[in-house]
Amino acid sequence: MAQLRVAWDRLRRSALPIVQCAVGAALAWFLAHYVIGHTQPFFAPTAAVVSIGISFGARLRRSVELVVGVAVGIGVGDLFISRAGTGVWQIALVVAVAMAAAVFLDGGPIITVQAASSAVLVATLLPPSVGGGLARMIDALVGGLVGVLVVAAIPLHPVRRARVLAADILGVMGTSLTACADGLLEQDPEKVHRALTAVRATQPQLDSLRATLEGGREISRISPLYWNSRSRLERIRATADPLDNAIRNTRVLLRRSLTLLRDDEILHPGVIDEVERLGQALDVMRRMMLADPGEQPDSAEAARVLRSVAKGAHPELVAGAGLSAHVVFAQVRSTLVDLMQVCGIQRISAIALLPPMVEQPYQEP
Numbered sequence: 290m291a292q293l294r295v296a297w298d299r300l301r302r303s304a305l306p307i308v309q310c311a312v313g314a315a316l317a318w319f320l321a322h323y324v325i326g327h328t329q330p331f332f333a334p335t336a337a338v339v340s341i342g343i344s345f346g347a348r349l350r351r352s353v354e355l356v357v358g359v360a361v362g363i364g365v366g367d368l369f370i371s372r373a374g375t376g377v378w379q380i381a382l383v384v385a386v387a388m389a390a391a392v393f394l395d396g397g398p399i400i401t402v403q404a405a406s407s408a409v410l411v412a413t414l415l416p417p418s419v420g421g422g423l424a425r426m427i428d429a430l431v432g433g434l435v436g437v438l439v440v441a442a443i444p445l446h447p448v449r450r451a452r453v454l455a456a457d458i459l460g461v462m463g464t465s466l467t468a469c470a471d472g473l474l475e476q477d478p479e480k481v482h483r484a485l486t487a488v489r490a491t492q493p494q495l496d497s498l499r500a501t502l503e504g505g506r507e508i509s510r511i512s513p514l515y516w517n518s519r520s521r522l523e524r525i526r527a528t529a530d531p532l533d534n535a536i537r538n539t540r541v542l543l544r545r546s547l548t549l550l551r552d553d554e555i556l557h558p559g560v561i562d563e564v565e566r567l568g569q570a571l572d573v574m575r576r577m578m579l580a581d582p583g584e585q586p587d588s589a590e591a592a593r594v595l596r597s598v599a600k601g602a603h604p605e606l607v608a609g610a611g612l613s614a615h616v617v618f619a620q621v622r623s624t625l626v627d628l629m630q631v632c633g634i635q636r637i638s639a640i641a642l643l644p645p646m647v648e649q650p651y652q653e654p
Contacts, residue, residue, distance in 0.1 A: 448505060
C-alpha cells in the first residue's frame with residue numbers, strides 16, 4: 290500500500306510535465322506536417338518531447354543540444370548512407386563518426402545520444418531518399434522551439450516543487466536525528482543505522498532539487514506568469530549549498546554516533562538532548578519551507594528555534610569525553626550553522642550565535 294501511495298504521488302507530481310510533452314509533440318507534428326508541409330516530420334515531435342523533458346532540468350540548453358545533435362546525426366547519416374548504402378558496417382561507421390563529431394563539438398550527453406540515434410534512423414528507417422537532411426533539421430528546430438513555447442505557455446510553478454523537495458529533505462533529516470537521539474539514549478545501534486541509511490538516501494533528492502531550481506530559473510525567465518517569482522526562487526537557490534552541507538554534516542554525526550555506540554563510549558546526556566532538539570527544529574524548518582509568504586512558521590521563527598538549540602551547545606558537554614563524542618558534538622554545531630544559513634543568517638553571524646569553544650591552557654610537558 291505504501292509503495293502504491295509513493296507511485297501515485299510520483300505520478301501526480303509528473304502530471305503537468307506529461308501534459309506538456311503530449312501537447313508539445315502534437316503541436317510540433319501539426320506545424321511541421323500541415324503548416325510547413327513535411328510528409329514525415331518524425332523529428333519534430335521527438336525534439337519537442339526531449340526539449341520539454343520530464344526531469345525539470347535546463348530546457349533551453351537541452352533544446353540547443355538536441356537540434357545540434359540531430360543536425361550532426363542527419364548530416365553524417367545522409368553523407369555516408371547516400372554513398373555507401375545501408376548495412377552492418379555502414380551503421381557502425383555512421384554511429385561512430387556521428388558520436389565522435391558530437392563529442393568534438395560539445396561533449397554533452399544529449400547532443401551525443403541524439404547524433405547517434407539520428408544517424409541510426411537515417412541509416413535504417415529513414416534513409417536519405419525519404420527526405421532531405423535540411424527538412425529534418427527544420428523539423429528538429431520546430432520541435433525544439435515548440436518545446437520552449439509550451440513550457441512558457443503551460444509552465445510548472447518555478448518555486449513550488451523546489452519547496453516540496455527541500456521540505457522532504459529537511460523532514461528526513463529531522464526524523465533521522467530524532468531517531469538517532471532515541472538510539473543513543475536506548476543504546477540501540479540499529480536505530481542509528483536506519484537513520485543513517487535514510488539520510489544517505491537523500492542524495493537523489495538533493496540532485497533533483499538542484500535540477501528543479503535550474504529549471505525553475507529558466508521558467509521564471511521565459512514565462513511572464515512567473516516573472517514575479519524570481520526573487521523567491523533566488524532565495525531558495527541560496528539555500529541549496531548550506532542544505533547540502535547540513536546533509537553531509539548530519540551523515541557524519543550519525544556515522545559517529547553509530548561508532549560511539551559500538552565502542553561503548555560514554556556520551557553526556559546533554560549532547561543527546563541537543564541532537565533531539567535539533568531534530569525537532571528541523572521539523573519547524575520543514576514546515577517553514579512549505580509555508581506560503583505571510584504564513585507561519587517563517588524563516589524568522591525557524592531561526593529563533595535554531596538559536597535556542599545553539600545556546601545549549603556548550604563545550605562543557607564533551608569535556609573529558611572520547612573522540613566520537615567530540616565529533617558528534619562538533620557536527621551538531623556545524624549542522625546548526627548550516628541550517629541557520631538556510632534561514633537566511635550569514636555564516637559569520639551563525640557562528641557567533643554558538644557558545645565559544647574554550648581553549649585549554651597550554652601546559653609544559
